[in-house]
Amino acid sequence: MAFTDNRVRFTKMVLQQALLKVLKNKRIDQVTIKEICDEAQVNRGTFYLHYATPNDLLMEIEQQFIDENLAHFSSYMEKNYEGGHLADVFRCIMENQELCLIIMGKNGNPRFLMRIQEMMRPSMVDDWVKDFPQYKREHLNYVYDYVFAGSMRLILNWLENENSLSAADLARRLDRLGHYAHLAVQEFD
Amino acid sequence: MAFTDNRVRFTKMVLQQALLKVLKNKRIDQVTIKEICDEAQVNRGTFYLHYATPNDLLMEIEQQFIDENLAHFSSYMEKNYEGGHLADVFRCIMENQELCLIIMGKNGNPRFLMRIQEMMRPSMVDDWVKDFPQYKREHLNYVYDYVFAGSMRLILNWLENENSLSAADLARRLDRLGHYAHLAVQEFD
């Protein structure tokens, strides 16, 4: 067995919540260790027992989000969901709007979106390879960067603007845009 | 007449060059005023005579880039270049690769790309409105966010990776991707 010490679980929990609260108002680079600890009502020295920087704490939050929501994409071979794979990520984001707005939005860590981008790449590109076996995988990878960046921009706009568009409508537009965009691979080379 | 004092011109110039040098290795949020001044061999107190933060200095650099390269897009009505308007921005970036890699890349200010995005929006969308008078401008604005984000991602990838692709090939792919993507507007609503 050997569970983690409950004191440690508590400390990490309140530190995470404190950082998320602070991140509503400023970027991760502007957050100080002191204000996290003040917000969490935890001694500053305790912070250093678990993390070195606020960004370390943020990365832990990000990792937990991936473990709890997106980890199955690593073994994407086994699954057979309805709809595209980007649609799955979209569903995860819809189910965690508050959190995603913070960790993926303006005040989050840009590297985090890159991680997700690379996690999704194989499954997305595999689908396209089936659609277009005659075109180079290299070219489809190229298109993937384009489609992912565009899709994430629209999703973040939607989260930040509390858009009138329904989630289903947004999902459909993302699907259509991705469909048309990846047709461009025909004219590569 | 009344030119700016040459002492001021010199100070600002070396501070700008120093910041650009420092930004090759770290993000703007991690740059200290002290290291800028050390690099520029300028007294730290002098920095405060002209700027309050390193970001202020960066914004001045960004503004100069816009004034010298992209200002004419504000009065885009008058011009009649060959090719699309995104292609014009692409040309500017090609002509200033070193600078753009710094101020638009990973270590730059994310807000800067947003500024350019909004500068380019009217001319791009106007073109599309001509192509698709039957579709709502609102929808074409939507597609624009997607196309701009995707295009910028590919351009930055190209700058950062010193890609084997020629500039002309990249431009053609951007054109084709934008063309196909904006066809998706047909299926909106």
Add this chain to the structure above:
DNA sequence: AAAATAAATCAACACCATGTTGACGAAATA
């Protein structure tokens, strides 16, 4: 050319977040 104005330098200052330490009490574990 001389006087007046503006800019840059320099030293000094208080301020604050940082990272670390050692001592102590409380909680968890064996």
Add this chain to the structure above:
DNA sequence: TATTTCGTCAACATGGTGTTGATTTATTTT
């Protein structure tokens, strides 16, 4: 119960910050 681990607290040196006043140098004005 005995031991280990964790959180707290006070203290410290460090380093960047933002400001001040005095001084020197460069530019502009008269």
